[in-house]
Structure formats: structure tokens, C-alpha cells
Amino acid sequence: MSLDVAALREQFPILHRRVGNNPLVYLDNAATTQKPQVVIDALVDFYTQCNANVHRGAHQLSDEATRRYEHARDSVARFINAAYREEVIWTSGTTEAINIVANGLAQLLREGDEVLVTELEHHANLVTWQQACRRSGATLNVAPIFDSGELDTDAFLQLLSDKTRMVAMPHVSNALGTVNPVKALTARAKEKGALVLIDGAQGIAHGNVDVSDIGCDFYAFSGHKLFGPTGIGVLWGRKTVLEDWPVWQTGGEMIQDVSYHEATWGALPNRLEAGTPNIAGAIGLGAAVDWFSTLNISDVQAHEQHLLRYATEQANAVDGMRLIGTAPDKIGVMSFLLEGAHPADIGFILDKQGVAIRTGDNCAQPLMKRLGIPGTARASFSVYNTTEEVDVLFKALNKAKMMLA
Template sequence: MSFDVLAVRKEFPILTRTVNGKPLVYLDNAATTHKPQCVIDALVDYYSTCNSNVHRGAHKLADEATRRFEGARDIIAQFINAPSRNSVIWTSGTTESINIVANGLSQLLQTGDEVVVTSMEHHANLVTWQQACAKNGAKLKIVPVNDLGELDVVEYTKLVSPKTKLVAFPHVSNALGTVNPIVELTQIAKEVDALVLIDGAQGIAHGDVDVQEIGCDFYVFSGHKVYAPMGVGILWGKEPVLAEWPVWQTGGEMISTVSFTDATWNTLPFRLEAGTPNVGDAIAFGEAIRWFSSFDLASLQKHEKALIDYATKRAKEFEGLTIIGDASNKVGVLSFVLDAGHPADVGFLLDKQGIAIRTGDHCAQPLMNRFSVPGTARASFAIYNTLDEIDVFFDALCKVKAMLA
């Protein structure tokens, strides 16, 4: 089955606009993806027809809102092949999801324990573990990457030991696009009974996430990386682990019983969902996953591979351009530097031509230091991007190079 990218583009209203008098070429999808009309409609419809708090209301609107809200949880549970809907926890995004786990771990760690992360982490999957370890005198160990931007699995195997209580790593590097061997990494950690958390913020949008097959204990991701609104995300965890995990916040919904001297916690998923949830965005998140799941995954992934392969080819032919992160297995992220100028200048001049990319350290300062660059220019692709847009991008980059020379 072929993937009709032009038909897909028609579902995204924002792609028809212009920027600085030029047709928008949006290549900042690793930062956030745009939303198809059906997702926008789902959000508007909730606020227009059944806006209400969920679970506790004794009226029709509350019942409708609860049904849609919990229905979205079911959609997401099925999408990642979660064995139980009760282990799908609503959060504000990947960062909060990681913090929930790190907060609990900080209460469990002891002096001499170890946590293993990688040198390609987003700050959200690094600083949280730094803080968790600092509270108890535990040690944080770092897995290096090679010159291609790939994890050193041999060194990872050496770092994981019986002292390791948790390992955390990205499914996909946000700064480089490297796809990590998450099943292999999980299996190595499980040989010493370590917990495994996978930052799936960049991996979820490429489909084929099966938490049971992976074998991890936690898989976390954000809605806005996969065509859903900002401000909503998922913490998935193995149900026996989450059922005993220290609570993150206290308040309404997560309570079972309360007295003036004590309280007990609700069952999953509610024990980790304190307060009024982000109902409208959660419903729209479910619609985004329903929409995304309607595509033939093989043809979608073929289209995405064609984009990064073509962009990489053009980049390697571009004089004065150096790719940062050229792993053999990567998704649609082209991170690069130009000899002619600073990444910030490259991004500014591309924007003048209607092209949106990201520049800077991508919340991965240690990784930039590893490659001895202050930051990179990053073009990142989604399913609605085209080969023609890549040509427009490189034509514009030629003008940028000339202006910076």
C-alpha cells in the first residue's frame, strides 16, 4: 500500500500558511508535530458539547466526558500493547512522567546503589536521575556514544552491575535521530534485575511500540510529539511496579480513604493521577492515536525512511556541511553544522525563507560537548513532509551559505 503524503497534508490546516511571504516548510517535528483537523475537532467538540470534570459527576455531561476520557486511555493502551489499561497513567508529558519515576526512585535508593543513563540524554532524562542519586549518595554512571552517535553497547554491558537499580535511555535520540537497540539494552539490564525506563518521546511517533515485547518497566512519551496537543503525556509502567510505586502528588482522585491523621491511596491508574486531569487534551490525544493508527505502518515507515535517506544524501553532497550523528539506524533527524556560520544564524536565515528548523543544544548539552560543537542546526521530518520540501530546504541552505560566507 502506497503512502499518499499529499492527501495527508490536506488534513493539516497549518501547512497551508505562509511565513515571511514564503510557503511554510516545517522541519521542526522533533520539537513538536502539527495537528490534523480531526484532532483539533476532537478538542473543540469536547469543550463545545460535554465540558465537565470526570469520574465524580452525577450528570450527563460528566458521564460523556468520563466515557471519552477513559476511551482515550483504552486507545493508547492498545497502541503500545499494554497488557492492562490500568497501567496507562495520564501526565503532562514525558518530563513529568520521568519525574514521577525519579521521585519514587529517590525514596528507594541507598548509598552504594547505581543508576545508569547515556550521554545522549535529553536533560529531562538526565537531571532527574542526578537529583534522585544526590539525595541518597547513589552513583550515576554514563554510557558513552561513538563518533557516529551510537551507544557503546559493550561499555553499557560493563556499567550495568548488581549495584544497578535502574537504567534509563532514549528510544530515539532527539538531537541525533539515533534509534537505540532498546530490546537488547533492556535484556542486559534485566540480567541484574534492574528497573528499565525508556524515554519514548521521539520513538512513539514512528509506531511499532510494544511494551510487552520490549520488556521494560516504564515507557514514557508526550502527546505533542505524535500529532496530539501539548500538555498531555503518558507514563506506562508494569502494573505490579506501579501498584507499589511511591506516589508523586496527593490530592483528589488518588485518595481511597482520608482522616485527619492518615490517608490511603486509590487503585491504579488513579493513585498516580492526583487532581483534575487535562481532559480535553487527553481526548484529543486518543483521537491523534486513532488517526495515526489508521495508516499502514509499513508504508508510513517507508515514506519516513525515504525522507531521511534523501536528506542525508543531499547533506553529504553539500560542501561545508558536517552531519552530527550518522548512525546506521536512525529516524528523520538531520543534525548538522555549517563551516560558514553558527547554527543560530543558519536557523534565522532559513526562517526568512519560510523554513522552520531547530537550532541550539536541543536540551542535550553533554552530547554537544561530546562532539565539540556549541549546538547544531536540526531538520526533523514527519509523515507530512515531502521530498520536494527537502529540495527547497537545501536550495535555501545554499543561499544561507552564500550570505554567511
């Protein structure tokens, strides 16, 4: 591998801090990634050099802010291989992006229609569709998984029918790391005439996301899981679909013409971007995308898989440690349980040793119930993590195991 991890780490200021008396070992990347200096600089530079509203002001600061803001849209469009820049809709994150689609579809669904999701869903891609079906009278179907956390694709395909109006599925499971075959499943869904939304919150930073190649109609992701700021995200939608999609939020910017009793909506992307946007967030996300695009994605993926294999080998050697989610195709997420130990207690003891992980249900309560567990401890790896940090993790886990025995 040619990835220079040591040099990468130097670009992330927070990785140099200590937690108590210990160096920080940050292994909670599935929750949020840390930010390189170029992203921090982009935010500071915007606020100190051209802080102004976009598309509105007749002055230099507004013009500069608008150029940076729209440059970020161009960067994201290239990054995901969108056919048109106006297919990139700024949102506050994956959750809002999915809600835009679900609230629009709720206006189109009728009794007898069906929406298909999976047992792997984050609440953001489950509760939204529950509500859309409840309001419209449509039926929500759930494709099962195997005990390994792998999607049962045969069962998924059996649930697809001519009544299926929307398939909404995760690119990658946030709780287990399972990678779904979204391109193949999208093709089968399109054969039935269904729309397809991919929850890309976990997929965006781990692989070559090419929306044109996947063939979906919508792809949603959050900036903060792609080394960008919080509070900014993207809904990518196929132009021919978005042009007629029912609007959810109304207000400034998205209007074409208004009278006291009528209003018409503007063209994309404005029609789905009501109100003053998160300008700094979009610029920061653009900087993150430009930074990430300089890396060789094959090297990034190889490094992540190396960390996952290394951690899995150590986990398999620990008595009483049970891995949760063993699908053959995974990203760098290792969810686990220790016999006789509550995940919250594990997380507390690890934190005292400088190791940051996630504990709990991972916003996937139905999945945890399906697996028969209350939650997990979850270590998740990113481009800046090292095998030495994995060693620290297991040293801390052995200490936790002794303390909780």
C-alpha cells in the same frame, strides 16, 4: 510506497499557511508535530458539547466526558500493547512521567546503588536522575557513545552490575536521531535485576512501540510529538511495579480514604493521577492515536527513511556541510553544521524563506559537549513532509551559506 502524502497533508490545516511570502516548510517535527483536523475537532467538540470534570459529576455532561476520557486511555493502551488499561497513567508530558518514576525511586535508592543512563540523554532523562542520586546517595553512571552518535553497547553492558537499580535510556535520540536497541539492552538489564525506563518522546511516532515486547518497566512519551495536543503525556508502567510505586503528587482523585492525620491511596491508575486531569488533552491524544493507527506503519517508516536518505545525499554534496549523528540506525532527524556559520544564524535565514528548523543544543548540553560543538541546526521529518520540501530546505541552505560566507 502506498502512503498518499498529498492526501495526508490536506488533513493538517497549518500546512497551508504562509510564512511571510513563502509557503510553510515545517521541518521541526522532533520538537513538536502538527495536528490533523480530527484532533482539533476532538478538542473543540469536547469543549462545546461535554465540558465537565470526570469521575465526579452526577450529570450527563460529566458522564460523557468521563467516557471520552477513558476511551482515550483504552486507545493508548492498545497502541502500545499494554497488558492492562490501568497501566496507562496520564501526565503533562515525558518530563513529568520521568519525574514520577525518578522521585519514586529516590525514596527506594540507597548508598551503593547505581543508576545507568547514556550520553545521548535529553535533560529530562538526565537531570531527574542526577537529582534522585543526589538525594539518595546513589551513583549515576553514564554509558558512552561513539563519535557517530551510536551507543557503545559493550561499554553499556560493562557498566551494568548487580548494583544497578535503574536503567534509563532514550528509545531515540532527539538531537541525533539515533535508535537504540532497547529490547536487547532491556533484556540484559533485567538479567541484573534492574528496572528499565525508556524515554519514548522521540520513539513513539516513528515505530511500532510494543511495551510488552520491549520488556521494560516504564515507557514515557508526550502527546504533542504524536500529532496530539501539548500538555498531555503518558507514563506506561508495568502493573506489578506501579501498584507499589511511591506516590509523588497527592491531592484529589488519587485518594482511597482520608482522615485529618492519615491517608491511603486508591487503585491504579488513580493513585498516580492526583488532581483534575487535562481532560481535553487526553481526549485529543486519544484522537491522535486513533488517527495514527489507521496508517500503515511500514509505509510511514519507509517514507521517513526515504526523506532521510534523500536529504543526506544532498547534504553530502554541499561543501562545508557536516552531518552530526551518523549512526547506522536512525529516524528522520538530520542535525548539521555549516562551516563558518552559527546554527542560530542558519535558522534565522531559513525562517525568512519559510523553512522551520531547530537550532541550539536540543536540550542535550552534555551530548553537545561530548561532541565538541556548541549546538546544531536540525531538520526533522514526519509523515506529511515531501522531497519537494527537502529541495526547498537545501535551496535555503545554499542561500544561507552564501550570505554567511
